[in-house]
Amino acid sequence: MNETPAGRPTLETVARAAGASRATVSRVVNGSTTVRPDVAESIRQAIADLGYVPNPAARSLVTQRTDSIALILPESATRVFSDDAFFPGVIRGVGEALEKADKQLVLLLASTQSSHDRILRYVHGRTVDGVVLASMHGADTLPEELRAAGVPVVTSGRPLGEATVPYIDVEHASGVKAAMDHLIGLGRRRIATISGPQDMVAGRERLAGYLAGLEALPGAVPLVEEGDFMRQSGIDAMERLLRRDPGIDAVFAASDLMADGALRTLRRLGRRVPADVAVIGFDDVEAARFTDPPLTTVHQPIHEIGTRLAEQILRLVAGEEEVEASVVLPTRLVVRESA
Amino acid sequence: MNETPAGRPTLETVARAAGASRATVSRVVNGSTTVRPDVAESIRQAIADLGYVPNPAARSLVTQRTDSIALILPESATRVFSDDAFFPGVIRGVGEALEKADKQLVLLLASTQSSHDRILRYVHGRTVDGVVLASMHGADTLPEELRAAGVPVVTSGRPLGEATVPYIDVEHASGVKAAMDHLIGLGRRRIATISGPQDMVAGRERLAGYLAGLEALPGAVPLVEEGDFMRQSGIDAMERLLRRDPGIDAVFAASDLMADGALRTLRRLGRRVPADVAVIGFDDVEAARFTDPPLTTVHQPIHEIGTRLAEQILRLVAGEEEVEASVVLPTRLVVRESA
DNA sequence: ATCATCCGAGAGAGCGCTCTCACGAGTCGC
């Protein structure tokens, strides 16, 4: 008398079908080697026949693991999400690495400030084993709160102030320095910059790189206008820059998008690039190859940032002790035609 | 003698602290109204004191719900993920709407074809209550397989062939028709198109719109070069088009990125836009406002596509019967300077 | 005062899984 298994098959169903115990089936499912080959084989057969798939909720309940990792994009990050290619690139990197490790990616887009509590609640519920945080603003208390909650965290970008959680970042300053050296080597002497927001580490460090680079030019005065990494702010900042000093012969923009904006303003105001004004960006997003002229820029390994974030959080989740407090990836200047 | 609660507080812990039973605490947590106000209050107090957060795994185990929705981006979609602004925009829309409903967004990026099985396994495991699928290619068997697995599914974009699952799409053809009419109204007579891939509905329908629009021009012959929606393909297709017919006075590109590529080729070959050649794109991504000249394009409500996808899947998951088999959102022509 | 009614709250089963522990059978040493 075959009992028709009502819904999805469970371990029990498989066990009965294979004439083994639940424990042994579990062993096979989880790849234990202590099961007699022929028994294992018949269990595998039963699993295939019945189309058995383990119930992750039941498993999580006992293992206290969920095999999923949250990627949190705070409001400040979602703002640039659909324009900038940075976060999509990072997400891809994270997703890819997690897929290899057979972990799930839970995306937490904090669209409003009120999401903050929701995120905390969510993480406290231990629905995820760890958190990758795209922390952007210095004032962000989330990393610390998460750490306090006892959840493994790794952030993208060094936090402002003291770093209390491991992070992945890139060599902002040295990359910018290389750009500045390139500009100076080209004979440029009036080098301005369109900086990023100064409440983000990326904004600050790229500005620091600009200032450091300028020191190679005795007597040169810094010429800074701040943007928000997006295109429109580059357009506007370039206008201000030119108004302040029409004799600018080079500009370093802290993002490719702003560099593109600057290119646009320069063209509109009749400046030739790079003949009159050389332009260098930062990021090396896909679009940088298609600006007019193609953008010389500081390349940062966006995809690798993602894979490294995933790698580190996986190690933390696995309980490894020797996880670096920080990983700083190299940047390099990609010379195209704008400088 | 206070027992120090070892790890996270459970329902039991709260129950003891509040002097109630597990069942009653559960009632309060889940907002049942049949609890005496003072009892409910003391339970709420205990919950706050202990920092109790329900364990979702335990809850899922009994409710058979997970309160999370998967967003699957097949390999073909991840390819354009970091360049095109379409998917990031959709993700934002979906994420936002799901957040409002207090559901989680699980992102499944299928980076390789082998991910197919993994996705199926995952969905079979019922780790998610429903699936939003960015189905792109006609050959994609995933929608059908998911439906067969008994999981609620809604796809972004009408599938090629018979639609077996509900979908959200936009009025491709009529939007393109409006673009064509605009071009013709401008007096253009040699109108070419850079089409999208013909194994995608979006590609096909936009081409159909072009062909339909051309009929208003007696004797006009279609002039089509195919691209893949990305920038480089627009650059290349435009070259081919010009080689085939140097007298082209307008071109409709099936994506903004390809339109931008076309703009680039036209500029390089000394054509003025829109004086010599008018250009219209499709999508109205952020970058369209910043091309040179600013791109006239067919706007599609990217963000709304996302929110609608979320809305529909939530209704399906909730077991509603009267869910539309399709929702087709309007498009409209946004006239800027390129045409 | 008696009984039916109703409402708030507790007891307890059970969701599907993992994992410890115990057990029986075979192997080995002396």
Add this chain to the structure above:
DNA sequence: GCGACTCGTGAGAGCGCTCTCTCGGATGAT
């Protein structure tokens, strides 16, 4: 040939929650 091991397997507890069922007590009708 007997105790000491080893090794594969099964029994059973228990993860934290929901939900049904039951029950005690208060209420209202008669």
